[in-house]
Amino acid sequence: MDKIYRILKHMEIFRTVKKETLQYIAQKGVVKNLKNDSIIYLDGENINKIYLVLDGKVIISKSSKFGEEKIIYIMEKEKFINEECIDNKSTSTSLKVMKEATLIVLCKEDVLFLMENDFNFNLLIINSMSSKLRRAYRQILNLGLKKINNRIASKIWKLGRDHGYEIEGNVHIDLDLSKSQIASMVGCTRESVSRFLTKIENEGIISQSNQKIRILDMKKLEKYNE
Amino acid sequence: MDKIYRILKHMEIFRTVKKETLQYIAQKGVVKNLKNDSIIYLDGENINKIYLVLDGKVIISKSSKFGEEKIIYIMEKEKFINEECIDNKSTSTSLKVMKEATLIVLCKEDVLFLMENDFNFNLLIINSMSSKLRRAYRQILNLGLKKINNRIASKIWKLGRDHGYEIEGNVHIDLDLSKSQIASMVGCTRESVSRFLTKIENEGIISQSNQKIRILDMKKLEKYNE
Numbered sequence: 001m002d003k004i005y006r007i008l009k010h011m012e013i014f015r016t017v018k019k020e021t022l023q024y025i026a027q028k029g030v031v032k033n034l035k036n037d038s039i040i041y042l043d044g045e046n047i048n049k050i051y052l053v054l055d056g057k058v059i060i061s062k063s064s065k066f067g068e069e070k071i072i073y074i075m076e077k078e079k080f081i082n083e084e085c086i087d088n089k090s091t092s093t094s095l096k097v098m099k100e101a102t103l104i105v106l107c108k109e110d111v112l113f114l115m116e117n118d119f120n121f122n123l124l125i126i127n128s129m130s131s132k133l134r135r136a137y138r139q140i141l142n143l144g145l146k147k148i149n150n151r152i153a154s155k156i157w158k159l160g161r162d163h164g165y166e167i168e169g170n171v172h173i174d175l176d177l178s179k180s181q182i183a184s185m186v187g188c189t190r191e192s193v194s195r196f197l198t199k200i201e202n203e204g205i206i207s208q209s210n211q212k213i214r215i216l217d218m219k220k221l222e223k224y225n226e
Numbered sequence: 227m228d229k230i231y232r233i234l235k236h237m238e239i240f241r242t243v244k245k246e247t248l249q250y251i252a253q254k255g256v257v258k259n260l261k262n263d264s265i266i267y268l269d270g271e272n273i274n275k276i277y278l279v280l281d282g283k284v285i286i287s288k289s290s291k292f293g294e295e296k297i298i299y300i301m302e303k304e305k306f307i308n309e310e311c312i313d314n315k316s317t318s319t320s321l322k323v324m325k326e327a328t329l330i331v332l333c334k335e336d337v338l339f340l341m342e343n344d345f346n347f348n349l350l351i352i353n354s355m356s357s358k359l360r361r362a363y364r365q366i367l368n369l370g371l372k373k374i375n376n377r378i379a380s381k382i383w384k385l386g387r388d389h390g391y392e393i394e395g396n397v398h399i400d401l402d403l404s405k406s407q408i409a410s411m412v413g414c415t416r417e418s419v420s421r422f423l424t425k426i427e428n429e430g431i432i433s434q435s436n437q438k439i440r441i442l443d444m445k446k447l448e449k450y451n452e
Binding site: 062063064068070072083084085086087089092093115116119122123125126127129130131132133134136137138139140141143144145146184186187 | 288289290294296298309310311312313315318319341342345348349351352353355356357358359360362363364365366367369370371372412413
């Protein structure tokens, strides 16, 4: 418990909350270490749990009744997940592990207790929802208006910004990404992704090997993205 | 002020909040009566206001930098709008009036004061965001996976459910809807909407006149929607 408390205390998001709030989370929260592809919950389940990512990466997605999957977000450290369950409805997305993840699992009741007793913690939950709403609106705009190639370019560019590290001017995306996963993020076919990535590889904008993408020219990629 | 207090007191969403909360809203809120097509705010503005719809209908949309518009939600009575501004960022959508609307405008600071002093009011804000997130996720799934005709069918069906009234087994959608507006909700061209509506009119599923749509067969429409 002391170890978890120390981890929480060093998290940027928690700098304004009460000491007692972090002690409560460390005491009540259950820490889970999860392997790649573990499914944490499925869309429509009655899960009254709220998750906080301590490490690794998880995928929030939604599936059609025919089983097709649309990836909505990739979430990492310091992000809350499933806080929308506070409204007492079932989950509206599925959650699975992309890259070995450590999560703290909290009961909804404990989160409600903290929200009521620490207004700054309450604001963290509100801000987490605001941020998800803003991202969802941008995605709706892109899906509704942009052409498929622009959407793929836009997604690769954002993955570079959010999950990239730079080496000698190139941005390495720190994720193992199959073409199907990119297709599921963009909402298009695997073939469209394959075709477009080959095209921009030939143009010297990216390079690909073993599910890893390196962006060689962020500016040119950004142009496609408009 | 007494009149507003009485209106608020009869609203379903407020049945769990404190009497003082409603008195505070009635005292601090500014009531605005707005005509069709009035623009309340634009995407990217610094508006520290939160709105509550008392009557009428408003459109939440987002625009690309080329000025193309994607309608995200049509909102009506008892809905909060722009509560995501609690995170201190600029607006992430535009808001305009669809059908003469009466809104209460509250400063963000007043909403924060109420959230801190009435936990049930705080939960209303959380529930409002949850509901928007759930709707946004469904929209992302539909935009990402469904074919355009299915998306149009799905949108007409939902408009019937949310804004329809029944006369002799037919569902009249209580909105003046141009083809361009439907296109902007669905994220497709005006021509696609026109073509598909004519098709399902010929199939006896809907009838159209003067921007009004009547659904003659909800079941058949639902089949298109899958």
